[in-house]
Amino acid sequence: MHNSLKHNWRYTMTTSPESEHPIKAYGYAARDTSGSLSPLTFSRRATGEKDVRFKVLYCGICHSDLHLIKNDWGFTKYPVTPGHEIVGVVTEVGSKVEKFKIGEIVGVGYLVGSCRSCQNCVSDYEQYCPTYVSTSGFTYFDGTQTYGGYSDHMVSDEHFVLRWPENLPLDAGAPLLCAGITTYSPLRYYGLDKPGMKVGVVGLGGLGHVAVKMAKAFGAEVTVFSTSTAKKQEAIEGLKADHFINSKDEQQMQAARGTLDGFIDTVSAIHPISPLLSTLTTNGKLILLGIPEKPLELSAASLVLGRKTVAGSNVGGIKETQEMLDFAAEHGITADVEVIPIDYVNTAMERLLKSDVKYRFVIDVANSLKAE
Amino acid sequence: MGSSPETEHPVKALGYAARDSSGVLSPINFSRRETGDEDVRFKVLYCGVCHSDLHSVKNDWLNAKYPMIPGHEIVGVVTEVGSKVKKVKVGDKVGVGCMVGSCRSCDQCDADQEQYCSNLVQTYNSHADVTYGGYSDHMVCNEHFIISWPENLPLDGGAPLLCAGITVYSPMRYYGLDKPGMHVGVVGLGGLGHVGVMFLKAFGVKVTVISTNPNKKEEAVGKLGADSFLVSRDQQQMQAAVGTMDGIIDTVSADHPLTPLISLLKPNGKLVLVGAPTKPHELPAFPLLFGRKLVGGSLIGGIKETQEMIDFAAKHKITAAIELIPIDYINTAMERLQKSDVRYRFVIDVANTLKST
Numbered sequence: 100m101h102n103s104l105k106h107n108w109r110y111t112m113t114t115s116p117e118s119e120h121p122i123k124a125y126g127y128a129a130r131d132t133s134g135s136l137s138p139l140t141f142s143r144r145a146t147g148e149k150d151v152r153f154k155v156l157y158c159g160i161c162h163s164d165l166h167l168i169k170n171d172w173g174f175t176k177y178p179v180t181p182g183h184e185i186v187g188v189v190t191e192v193g194s195k196v197e198k199f200k201i202g203e204i205v206g207v208g209y210l211v212g213s214c215r216s217c218q219n220c221v222s223d224y225e226q227y228c229p230t231y232v233s234t235s236g237f238t239y240f241d242g243t244q245t246y247g248g249y250s251d252h253m254v255s256d257e258h259f260v261l262r263w264p265e266n267l268p269l270d271a272g273a274p275l276l277c278a279g280i281t282t283y284s285p286l287r288y289y290g291l292d293k294p295g296m297k298v299g300v301v302g303l304g305g306l307g308h309v310a311v312k313m314a315k316a317f318g319a320e321v322t323v324f325s326t327s328t329a330k331k332q333e334a335i336e337g338l339k340a341d342h343f344i345n346s347k348d349e350q351q352m353q354a355a356r357g358t359l360d361g362f363i364d365t366v367s368a369i370h371p372i373s374p375l376l377s378t379l380t381t382n383g384k385l386i387l388l389g390i391p392e393k394p395l396e397l398s399a400a401s402l403v404l405g406r407k408t409v410a411g412s413n414v415g416g417i418k419e420t421q422e423m424l425d426f427a428a429e430h431g432i433t434a435d436v437e438v439i440p441i442d443y444v445n446t447a448m449e450r451l452l453k454s455d456v457k458y459r460f461v462i463d464v465a466n467s468l469k470a471e
Numbered sequence: 472m473g474s475s476p477e478t479e480h481p482v483k484a485l486g487y488a489a490r491d492s493s494g495v496l497s498p499i500n501f502s503r504r505e506t507g508d509e510d511v512r513f514k515v516l517y518c519g520v521c522h523s524d525l526h527s528v529k530n531d532w533l534n535a536k537y538p539m540i541p542g543h544e545i546v547g548v549v550t551e552v553g554s555k556v557k558k559v560k561v562g563d564k565v566g567v568g569c570m571v572g573s574c575r576s577c578d579q580c581d582a583d584q585e586q587y588c589s590n591l592v593q594t595y596n597s598h599a600d601v602t603y604g605g606y607s608d609h610m611v612c613n614e615h616f617i618i619s620w621p622e623n624l625p626l627d628g629g630a631p632l633l634c635a636g637i638t639v640y641s642p643m644r645y646y647g648l649d650k651p652g653m654h655v656g657v658v659g660l661g662g663l664g665h666v667g668v669m670f671l672k673a674f675g676v677k678v679t680v681i682s683t684n685p686n687k688k689e690e691a692v693g694k695l696g697a698d699s700f701l702v703s704r705d706q707q708q709m710q711a712a713v714g715t716m717d718g719i720i721d722t723v724s725a726d727h728p729l730t731p732l733i734s735l736l737k738p739n740g741k742l743v744l745v746g747a748p749t750k751p752h753e754l755p756a757f758p759l760l761f762g763r764k765l766v767g768g769s770l771i772g773g774i775k776e777t778q779e780m781i782d783f784a785a786k787h788k789i790t791a792a793i794e795l796i797p798i799d800y801i802n803t804a805m806e807r808l809q810k811s812d813v814r815y816r817f818v819i820d821v822a823n824t825l826k827s828t
Contacts, residue, residue, distance in 0.1 A: 136760075179770065200505070219738055224738070224739075224763075225718050226740035227739070227761075227762060227763060255499070284610055301742050325754060346648065357589075359768075372754075379496060381578075381579055381584065381587040387756050387759055387760060388760070389755055389756070390756050390760060391756055394730070394753035394754055394755045395753075395754045395755075395756060396751040396752070396753065397729075397749055397751055397753070397754040398751045398752075399744045399746065399751075399752060399754045399768060400747045400749040400768075401768075402767060403744060403745065403747050403768035403769060403770050404765065404768070404770060405768070406584075406587065406642075406645065406767065406770065407766055407767070407768055408765045408768070409754065409759070409763065409765065409766050409767075410759060410763070410765035410766070411611070411758075411759025411760035411761070411762075411763060411764060411765075412760060412763050413760045415764065416776075444626035469813025
């Protein structure tokens with residue numbers, strides 16, 4: 100397992116979530132691998148000089164939250180409060196905070212800490228820092244566990260707080276903090292953001308539907324691939340994709356051979372990638388964003404013949420997350436969301452497991468999470 | 472069906488061919504076209520023996536057409552040029568690599584990447600046109616696909632660069648693994664790998680050779696100039712090298728795991744595959760996502776960059792480490808190549824040993 104996940108097992112056993120910090124907090128947490136979420140009283144640190152404290156308004160539910168609460172990746176420490184697509188309003192700032200003031204709307208995504216000095220941090224790629232700290236379920240620099248956005252308020256180092264653009268809806272914009280940056284970053288890094296490029300997207304879920312919108316905003320010609328023809332209308336009319344291909348149809352797949360500059364693969368189940376690689380033109384790039392549990396099968400010839408690449412990407416750095424939010428505000432990009440009260444969260448998780456959501460649940464935290 | 476290799480063209484030629492998938496090569500009389508307006512005709516002096524020749528004669532890739540005359544690392548001297556030829560003249564030394572034709576008008580050809588043209592004509596065993604390679608007395612080739620041979624580049628030691636050289640040079644440039652100070656690994660110390668080490672050193676790159684065979688360390692570090700050597704089956708050595716490389720050039724064509732190689736890469740690192748094992752690899756998604764790493768492929772190189780590579784090799788005095796053989800040794804050479812028993816390329820001394828019978 101990647102080092103940055105393994106290093107977070109320094110769990111303190113002498114204090115409880117409720118007593119380890121001075122400020123009371125409450126949220127929803129999973130207590131065991133059933134993943135069932137229920138109210139939890141815990142605590143957060145006092146506002147340090149560089150910290151921003153904010154009341155949580157909305158929090159998106161990412162599929163990774165589901166993996167985390169069920170301990171699918173084997174590193175979860177219970178109780179765990181998920182949530183890393185968080186939008187809120189600032190209630191307090193530390194004495195050295197320069198970028199934010201009380202009353203401002205802010206966002207926090209997947210990252211709340213990094214070493215700030217390695218090559219990756221210095222290059223604004225904090226997500227590739229070997230000691231990055233994620234918003235939920237990771238060990239922070241003070242040795243305590245991080246609790247995410249399914250909670251009443253949060254406190255975060257200023258560096259990792261995003262300024263919320265004026266005209267970006269709070270609820271429908273929250274998922275951009277993970278799904279948005281996760282698709283925006285590789286489109287830029289791998290050069291698939293030039294107008295006229297032909298980009299494929301497979302997997303029409305939280306990531307996939309935002310990928311279509313981002314790619315369209317960059318001026319790409321977008322083809323959605325799906326095993327389900329029922330998604331065609333959604334893809335074309337709802338998301339404004341240019342084309343739709345049924346990946347089970349041999350003829351359609353044959354016609355698509357060698358046509359795409361890039362392919363965004365958001366599928367997290369095991370699936371064959373050779374058919375996806377065959378749709379790429381010479382120098383084409385297959386970008387993996389989903390994390391299947393087992394390795395995929397790769398034939399070397401499918402890369403050698405055509406100088407193709409298969410690559411991965413994970414969220415994005417803070418600077419580019421801000422850039423992405425501003426881009427989304429400018430282009431009117433939001434996620435398609437179903438807003439829910441927090442006590443619906445377990446049902447939401449069950450539905451998410453069956454991909455029964457168009458396309459992200461967002462918890463209306465401020466209006467539905469009450470202290471007990 | 473009325474013509475045979477011997478009669479299909481007007482000019483007599485002599486070579487060695489495989490007749491079936493045993494891969495055994497023996498003399499053949501065949502024929503080549505006359506020198507067209509844009510053609511260059513040359514006497515073959517030397518021809519390298521590439522591992523692909525072995526795969527091809529044995530029909531490993533299931534596309535063999537027999538009789539097959541292999542050889543795509545060919546150096547010779549010009550004997551005749553067509554009326555429109557400008558690049559070379561009679562008496563010049565020239566090279567021909569893996570390609571002798573392409574459509575010359577698609578996006579790939581326009582970008583000087585003829586090897587990705589869907590109508591590529593390979594130097595031997597091409598699917599559309601029948602072509603015969605460099606295990607032969609002479610060749611005729613369109614000017615565009617002729618490489619001018621630099622004065623000071625040895626003909627015999629330089630011949631393997633026409634395939635092995637360009638195959639490693641091209642991806643080093645394309646994937647940006649040619650910057651001074653970078654750290655790049657080379658997996659497999661054979662025909663491709665040993666040339667790869669030399670090119671990387673010439674780029675100012677720090678090189679680690681990764682091999683299953685600890686006996687190659689002395690060669691790698693002592694002779695080829697690699698900075699360090701990793702035995703891939705040694706867990707401790709591999710663990711110590713985790714996250715240290717900007718890129719890796721993987722030349723191995725036997726089945727082998729990619730996951731340990733991916734772990735050697737720094738974030739944003741690149742694993743480049745130039746060998747093509749027959750069985751699929753296992754590709755773990757996790758390290759690609761959490762380190763933004765990539766796995767990419769590459770196939771030889773375009774003509775323009777092959778010329779660039781040859782000129783670069785001449786300037787930096789890079790030649791392959793070769794064992795020069797007479798053409799009648801070729802079958803033994805193939806058997807030894809199968810067992811990787813060569814340091815590191817056989818080169819056939821064609822002009823001095825291929826005689827008409």
